[in-house]
Amino acid sequence: MSDLVKKNERKFNLGDFVLDNIVTIIFWVFIILGLALAKSVTFNWFLTELSNRFYRNAFLVLSLIIPVIAGLGLNFGIVVGAIAGQLAIILVRYYYIGGFGGFLLCMLIALPIAMLFGWLTGTLYNKTRGQEMIASLIVGYFGTGIYMFIVLFLIGGVIPVQPDHPIILPGGVGIRMTVDMDTIKYALEGIWQIPFAVFMIVASALVVLYLVWSQYIRKLKPGQARLSNFKFALYAAIAVVILAVFAYQAATKGRLTMVRKVPMGTVIMIVLLAVFTKWIMTTKLGQDFRACGQNQYIAESNGINVDRTRIIATIISTVLAAWGQIIYIQNIGTLNVYTAHNQIGLFSVAAILVGGASVNKATVSQAIMGTLLFHSMFILSPEIGQAVFGQAILGEYFRTFMVYGVIGLSLGLYVWKANKQSKLTLEPRVAENARDQVINSGTTR
Template sequence: MEKLKKILISYAVPIAFSILCVSGVLVAQIPPIFLASEIVRRLSRNTFLVLSLIIPIIGGLGLNFGIVLGAMAGQAALFFVVDWKIKGLVGILVACLMASAMSIVLGWLAGLTLNRAKGREMITSMILGFFANGIYQLIFLFFIGSLIPFGTKQFLLPEGVGLRNTVDLYGTVASALNNVWMVRIGTVRVFVLPLLIVVGLCLFITFLFKTKLGQDIRAVGQDMHIAEVAGINVNKVRIIAIIMSTVLAAIGQVIYLQDIGTINTYNSHEQIGLFSIAALLVGGATTRKATIWNAILGVVLFHTLFVVAPSAGNKLFGQPQVGEFFREFLAYAVIAFALAMHGWRAKKILM
């Protein structure tokens, strides 16, 4: 009985979401083929971003809301790829390289900041995201077309300064990864290359934690003081963990946006951190422990609910908008629940 209670407490969030998902599917009466198609596509689109959160969690930095910095770098790179009219896989590769270069600098600055806020990394990374968003808005609303040249005039505001609200990727890099290798299983389309890239990242993360650097990251996450006594440069390892997370988030945003096909210039990045963290927590991760399977399960459960919520809201209340509000509420609620559980467990350990 005690063992069952422990399992229920440990997996409370994924169990609750599994029940919600099954209930939502039954109420919404969504065709299974359509649901399967949506989940497979969202697995290839969103999983890379969710996986980018794992390294900082294991490194003891908690939930890295700062992946939004990487998302901004990914979008910035895509804007220039569109302007330079670089198409297909070459455009994706150039965007990833540019975004990675920007993310290394942003991750380094974020790491330096988080090292000065030990024990308060999550709220600090969230505020960093808000601060960086202000700079991002300034650059792409006032500097593009004036201080920074941008040749594609149809994406500029009528005054010739600042990007429009929407930048279209069709004709350049939209679906560039998706179109390389697509398999049809009945009416379900499976985009193989993005899924293979996700598998590659899973293998990289697994390999990383078998290396000296990975063991150092794990040791720092378990106890900074003991790691320092053992001769590990704690601050350096934490900065490396944040840089890796930011770079992966930038690449993940490029993968995400090539699938969407358009960039909402001033909003596409804003919810990336929130929804990626919510998905990871839904999969059973905590602020101190996360695995690849937590990320995959979380994406499946969280996005199943995303697909069925509007239809379920429409069936129950006659208003699909109720489902939209419910999705937003759940994203915040699961983060609040996970943080409350973390605080409760920490208190139990101290007692």
């Protein structure tokens, strides 16, 4: 029997399950209690707010997956990717290019800038091997300083601009605090929208069809395994219930039909990135990412250029972050020039950790679930603060606590598990060495 089958047949341990998913469980409990306590929150309003946040943030969270797999840890350095996206937006807005063409031009201009930033960042990560997450935080701060210098002093001071341009400060030097996106706002989302209920019906039906195909029709490749009967039944039941609920709501024109329409342009971008992430892991480059993440020394001994592979992973992540920031800002409609990029790294990292990811493991499903759970907390925190304490500001403080708490708890658990695992693997060797010493001492007497 293969190791994969044995792993699937391993007995379920509740303690290990809770420990492995403690962050996700905490957020589920918080959201359920929040919906129960916040009486003023209607479910259709909650879904509208959650879907808005999901559309604008999911792309950024998905950009973190490849560096994790490649052994770079949680890439807080996606901040420099966001900076590349914002520089592209400023350039496009300066020349009054709007609409969907302006949006595409932003992504095109951001590409070489983000690739350069990614190459520089990846080179730094190779020089700080083993301390990549700390280095990525410093990269974010350093990149912010350079960005501030450019938009505050170089633009207008060294780079000639029209002093009376709407995005330029009255003195003719520097960019204004906020830049209106004009017709770039909703450029992606305005292409095609469908009712939320219809989208959920179609999505649930597709999930059911995929589960049936995957469980009973698909031919397995070596190393693959089907879902257990319990998991298959659970996932299928959830999808069928969702389908039935939204079909009923659509037929009776219930409250859930009032949820904001789904911007299919943004959803397609998110789906394409998810598919790309899955696909690239099946390629030679993806296998190199995985090999570098598991053991760099073995990967190098097998002929893999580890430094080059890590730089490629960083470049991909930085480019995706730049595009994700452009999607984010076109959804908001206004670019906060000096602050929009500041919390991108922390919030995206916290979101993927909430989904169950760790320093060395991340999947598309964890990124999607984490984005939904994390932003559910953001929506409900002020409402719970108002309902329980009569002060919504307490919920704002709780948001900050949860962001840093999630990162701290996840990293602490990772270190604890790593130490525990290393102890388990070292103990048999210690015992074997002690036995050899006893045997050797006996033969020398």
